[in-house]
Amino acid sequence: MFPFAALLLATFQQPVANEADYYTVDYLQPPPGALVEVGGMDFLPDGRLALSTRRGQVWIVDNPLAADPKDAHFQLFAEGLQEGLGLNVVDGEIYVVQRSELSRLRDTDHDGVCDTIETVCNSWGVSGNYHEFAYGLPNDAEGNFYVSLNLGFTDPKWWHGRSLAPYRGWIVQISKSGKLSPYAYGFRSPCGLGMDDTGHLLLTDNQGDWEPVCPLYYVKPDAFHGAPASLEWTPQYQETKAVPSLTNPPDMPRVAPALWMPYGWTRSTGDMCTIPRDGKFGPFGGQLALAEMTNGLVLRADLEDVRGQMQGACMLLRQRIGSAIRVHFASDGTLFTGLTNRGWGGLGPSAGVARVRWNGKTPFEIEHVHLVQDGFELALSEPLAPSWKPDPADVIATQYHYDWWWEYGSPERGTRMLTGTTLETSADRKQLVVHFSDLAAGEVAKVKLSGLVSASGQALLHDEFAYTVNQLPEGPLCDTPVARVVPPPPARENGSEGWLRVCYGNAFEMWKPSHWKLADFELDPADPTKFELKDGSGALANQGVTPAEDYVSNFVFGDAKIHVECALPKGGATAVSVFGLYDIRLADPGDEQKLSLSSMGAVLPGEHFAGSPPLLPAFKGPGTWHDLDFFFRAPRFDASGKKTANARFERVMVDDVLLQNQIELTEPVKGARGPEVAQGPLVIRGGLGTCAVGGIMVRPLDVEWIAQGWTPLLAPDEIEGWKEVGGGTWHNEDKLLTSGGKAGFLETERDDYENFELRARCKINDGGLSGVWLRADAPETGAPAGYCVKLNASHPDAEKTGSILGFAPRTVHLVPQDTWFDLVVRCETTPEGNRISVRINGSEVNSALDTAKKFTKGRVMLEQHHEGSVLEVKDLAIHAL
Amino acid sequence: MLSPILLCALVCLAQQPAQTPAQTPPEPKPVDVHAEHPARPLFLANCAQCHGETGDGQGTTKLDRQARSFQDGGFSYGNTPEALVRTITYGIPGSPMPSFEKALALEQRKQLAEYVLLLGPVQEKTDAKDSVMVVKDRPLVVRGKLPPVVEGGPEFPRGLLIGTPEGLSFEYRTDDVRLLAVRNGEFADRADWRGRGGDALVPLGKTVHVRESGSDDWIFARFGALSRRQMRASEVLGGAGRLRYELLDPSGKHVANVLETPTAFTCSAGAGYARRFEIDPGVPDPQSALASHEVHGALAELKLRRGLASPRANVLVLEEITLPGVLWPADAAGQKKLMDSFLAEAKR
Secondary structure, eight states: OOHHHHHHHHHTTSOOOOGGGTEEEEEOOOOTTOOOOEEEEEEOTTSOEEEEETTSOEEEEESTTOSSGGGSEEEEEEOOOSOOBOEEEETTEEEEEOSSOEEEEEOTTOSSSOOEEEEEEOOSOOOOOTTOOEEOOOBOTTSOEEEEEOOEEOSSOTTSEEOOSTTTTEEEEEOTTOOEEEEEEOOSSOOEEEEOTTOOEEEEOOSBBTBSSEEEEEOOTTOBOSOGGGGGGSHHHHHHTBOOOSSSOOSSOOOOOSEEEOTTTOSSEEEEEEOOTTSBTBSOTTSEEEEETTTTEEEEEEEEEETTEEEEEEEEEEOSSOSEEEEEEOTTSOEEEEEEOTTTOOSSOOEEEEEEEEOSOOOOOEEEEEEETTEEEEEESSOBOTTOOOOGGGEEEEEEEEEESSSBSOOOEEEEEOOSOEEEEOTTSOEEEEEOSOOOSSEEEEEEEOSOBBTTSOBOSOOEEEEEESOOSSSSOOOOOSEEEOOOOOOSSOTTTTOEESSSSOSSTTBOOOOOEEEEEEEOTTOTTSEEEEEEEEEEEOTTOSSOOOEEBSSOBSSEEEEEEEEOOTTOEEEEEETTTEEEEEEOOTTOOSOOTTSTTOBOOOSSOOOBOOSSOOOOOTTOOEEEEEEEEOOEEOTTSOEEEOEEEEEEEETTEEEEOSEEEOSOOTTOOSOOOSSBOEEEOSSSSOOEEEEEEEEEOOOOOOOTTOEESSOSSOOTTEEEEEEEEEEEETTEEEEEEEEEEEEESOOOBOSEEEEEEEEEOTTOEEEEEEEEEOOSSSOOEEEEEEEESSSSOSOOTTOBTTTBOOOSOOSOTTOOEEEEEEEEEETTEEEEEEEETTEEEEEEEETTOOOOSBEEEEEEOSTTOOEEEEEEEEEEO | OOOHHHHHHHHHHHTSOOOOOOOOOOOOOOOOOOTTSTTHHHHHHHTHHHHOTTSSSOOSSOOSSOOOOGGGOOOTTOSSHHHHHHHHHHOOTTSSOOOOTTTSOHHHHHHHHHHHHHTSOOOOOOOOOTTEEOOOSSOEEEEEEEOOSSTTOOOEEEEEEEEOTTSEEEEEETTTTEEEEEEESSOEEOGGGSTTSOOOOEEOSEEEEEOOTTTTHHHHGGGOSOOEEEEEEEEEETTEEEEEEEEEOTTSOEEEEEEEEEEEEEETTEEEEEEEEEEESOOOOTTOEEEEEEEETTEEEEEEEEEEOOSSTTOEEEEEEEEEEEEOOSSHHHHHHHHHHHHHHHTO
């Protein structure tokens, strides 16, 4: 809520106050062509200003306080740093925090240019994720520096911040000798790390997942501040190898921020600086000025201690400055504001340094807000006009709270008008007290006052404040946080997207023939080393299969995420083997407590490769199902076939406990046959012991959908080039094609598609049935002609998605209903016959050869089978072979 | 911060298929060898045997890949006169193009650069990109994320490049201060200056040498089992870019300080690079020297490793000089002559 609206209303009744009447703004002038995207600022002992920038430069500005900004000269001191989002001058030395190191910059040969960049500390975690900024750079009385580390954001679920390397999402402390210690955690994008003038460490975080709006914290060491991803590096999580949930709130106490700042005022808060107590910046000495990038302004925070909890009011201070990320007061009271917004967005100017100065004229402001049990005592900078009469109708006050959840930000929740408003003024008319009958703790109170006029005839410059009421001064302590735990909203997309369920509905179709059995099982009560198998379809078991056989898939993949469920009898064992070359053992370790290569979750060794025992025990007992989840990265080869990168297991977990991380597989497992390859099958070992597996799913990763060479078949908003045949209706809008109506087809007008690959993202609904027809035609009467790849998840028809009608059924339920999947169909005449092959989610799942070469060319058609069936299609494209 | 939604949207926008205009092949034009140009005799004497009398790349010397055709107008490192002078002066390490620094005076090299450009098509002015970092007269050290050195390899989140005015750049992984690769040509494009940042640097030079892991064991193995090398500082002093780091034992205890200075090295045998190590404390070893050559097809990698006299007691000074790829003579006498001249110049 911008005060501009209030100002507009006020014009009809009141004098209007204008910030520019009290605070001037001008801009330093960097050299032409220099883009000074400020990341850090501090003054040198001789009064020059040192600036670090996001482009890794350090500039020194001579005469920064010059009345005419043209007289403040920039000189390039250093370049080549990797960002520089914090700068501090300590004992005359320039320290800059880069993305990967805290550095001290020196000019040892005194030629005015930095010649030595010393690494003070480079030991915090960086995974290489683009979002891993490092911010700073306050230091305490002992000379320790503080640096805050951003989380990473990954595809495809960019809305979940992740802590991909040690201490991402933490504040770390770095001693003068460069020793790093973890300091506090639970942060997301902690852009504004600073200190007030009494040495308190303060931090602003930025709205996003787990951050309803931007908070301001008094940082509490060794405490959790609210964003869960960074919990991974706490001793507790490290010992149990638990992985913080991306969606479920952890059950642990959180530090309450001193402020939750209203979204309308700040969306990307930067750092803060104490307003000079000597009055050189106007009446707010001792309070905080905060930088705000998106709205391009500076806010003010007036904080107090209420029963041990820091909290208080925030208000606007000066707007229309530019994308402010850093604020720093000079000794003469000038507020230097560092600007940048590249890649982040915000009100321009988007680079450079602004100087905000108070012109000596005192604005009429709410100087100080003090919480009382039923309201607020407001200290005004000027006395109220004698003619002004307090009127409760001039007060609009609400309270609200937020949701603490994984969704990006939270709206204000539970907004209620405060009632029973009364007002009183002090005798000197410089204090106004507002009372309410229902002021509560655990909520933010937003109070707006209209119509106040000072004795000198001025209107309030800023007529609204937001006070975070963590606690009231009296009564029982409130244990409800302002950002409240709520049931997590549903996951952003169906968790099945991208997966292939390769045993669902038909456990054998995607696998090479073998004697493994489909059955339900229990432990044999007479002999727990055996299963008792019964009729059923709950598991695939190798019990009694002699000679022992591996279960080998007949589909292949490269990089993939893999899920296998496994149960073992007493003493049972198996291994999940990727390509038959790289094995993860799943076994009952028996009485052996020590973790070894025989344990559950061990990576098995090769001839020279040592293998890797798991980090923790994971076997939960005979007969119990275990969920194995891991990422596999296939080896890489150059054009001549020489291996250039080893295969890797990344994040191997059993039942969500991390057992292996980043294991480089320098060679295949001992006894494996065959060379290393870029793609291969999934293998379940049958020769290590008895086991039962099920629920096997494979998700090929990094499957590229490049645009080049592909011709879209559908325009974004119409079906031009296509014709409706029969009773189906086809609606194409905003790049999404949706089917409806009775049976029919949507066919291309062109009827000469011959050898091609066709791709699309598809979704079929519950009970729906459809098909993609190739080299096809749909006559007005009679059956359609052509090859058909069927799309069916839950319709009774036995042929499911991926079936090639009349040639090769797929009764396995590879993809569920109402779930997007990637489909690529290849249609090609070969000397042996017409070959149709189907890839789903990146892996070839079916192929057929029509030796009779029945259809030589034709249209592409999409089928609407019956009323109630809904097919959705995106990104339909074709490329001729 | 701005919602990652916008980044996704920006990425989606960026993925619109590019429209490539239809192109017609350029018409062939008669070759003008500019016979009156003062550099023509120089060209015939020094360049034509590989690059051909008309600069068409069809010289008489047997090479395992064709020499540059100047008529096409494209050059390894850009078509500015400065880039050409530098290439003529320092050569192209890893290729048969030698250094003419000793053979020709600067003025002669400038004339040749000008002449060679005349053999090609009329040049368009190319715009300098805002994010390209250029090494001018003093070395430049830049820190950033390094892309894979070979395709399919890993990125290195902590890295740095030292660029020299001779056009060489040395790429180090800073977690363990390991030299990964040496390049020649332009320096680096700061791709992380675009968007939000965080992208890898793009080293612009052509890779002339990829260092194998363990290739520095001859220096450090004498200090026993080491946990790692800890980066301490980068410096640009006395016209050289250099790195200071600390050797630590497995328990993290200090073993020694190292000053490593990588520089360009040229001699009549070819172009390459040198690295000097000052290790304190260390036992000086000025008598040791080991020369080697490794032949790959028509080229050979020449290497000299030796101890040098120390400026102070208890400081070990070592030097490694590498020519990554010189034309290897077919006959034994020629090979010996080449090695002898390399060693003579390297040891000076």
